[in-house]
Amino acid sequence: MSNNAPIRKLPANLQGKDYVVGDLHGCFSLLERLLDAVHFDKSQDRLFSVGDLIDRGPDSLRCLQLLEESWFYAVQGNHENMMLNFFLPYLLNGNLDRLKDVAGTGFLDYGGDWVKSYYHAGKKSMLPEFNRALTMIPKMPLMWIVGAGENRFHIIHAELVRPDYRTSQPAAWVDSDIDRWLAEQTIPPDVEDRLLWSRTLMLSESCALDKAKIQPGLSPTFCGHTCSTRPRQVLSHVCVDTGAFVSLESDPEADGNYGLTLFDVQASRWVSASYRRNDVAWGEH
Ligand SMILES: [Mn+2]
Secondary structure (H helix, E strand, C coil), rough: CCCCCCCCEEECCCCEEEEEEECCCCCHHHHHHHHCCCCCCCCCCCEEEECCCCCCCCHHHHHHHHCCCCCCCEEECCCHHHHHHHHHHHHHCCCCCCCCCCCCCCCCCCCCCHHHHHEEEECCCHHHEEEEHHHHHHHCCCCCCCCHHHHHHEEEECCEECCCCCCCEEECCCHHHHHHHHHHHCHHHHHHHHHHHHHHHHHHHHHHHHHCCCCCCCCCCECCCCCCCCCEEEEEECCCCCCCHHCCCCCCCCCCCCEEEEEEEECCCEEEECCCCCEEEEECC
16 A cells, blocks of 8 residues: 555554544644553553645644654544645645745745745755655545444544435435455545535534434544534544634633543543643543
8 A cells, every 4th residue: 555545554553542523723732741640551542633734833843744643543634635735835845935825825924934944045945854844745635444343433634525416304324335445545536625625514414422423334433623622423424523612712712622632432431632732631532
């Protein structure tokens, strides 16, 4: 399997635990607090990220550098996808006359302006530590398939929703569709677009974990992209984005329950950390 494959597969973790973390958006220190709280063991535990490592928060580059760790597995979010499209000409020819959005990707306006501090105008290039992180983004898949049978789960950024023209009910793609894409090493473009951007399920149908509707045939599928104050579920999707960067806002009216969530896959419990609290908060259903 090529290391640029859009869907990749990993065996179950027989020694340690598997965790999923919500959209980091540069909130590296919140992740450190959570890994401490669960006594994360880098020698045998694994951390899966639902993507959007960058933009909005204070430490985007440090979050991207997690991709170098042997225990860290991430999928591309729409923010990495925008960043990749923005830098594609630079990756190809190594020359950056100006830091300007010539391709119209919207990257700089959607939180990507942090990259400006890594631009070296005299050399018409980005700084070396930035380049090293940038070259890892094309290697991020759009989906991880982990384990098999009853223990199988998926990691994606947004949604596996499919248009269902026979009824008005939303439906999701199932394991056999995913296995077919894996065998063909390709994801249909409309599916790829929803994997990165869709909020159809999460905005319309999601609810607490214990009341969730299951999509028959689809293994638990962890995702992010759309934030709320608690993990929630619909059609086998478990959304763990609880708005890490929202907790940066000092607005006293803002809901204090936003933060970064770390979800223990096997135990189905989670812990969250917020810039607005000093302690971490545990939750389970
Ligand atoms: Mn997103």
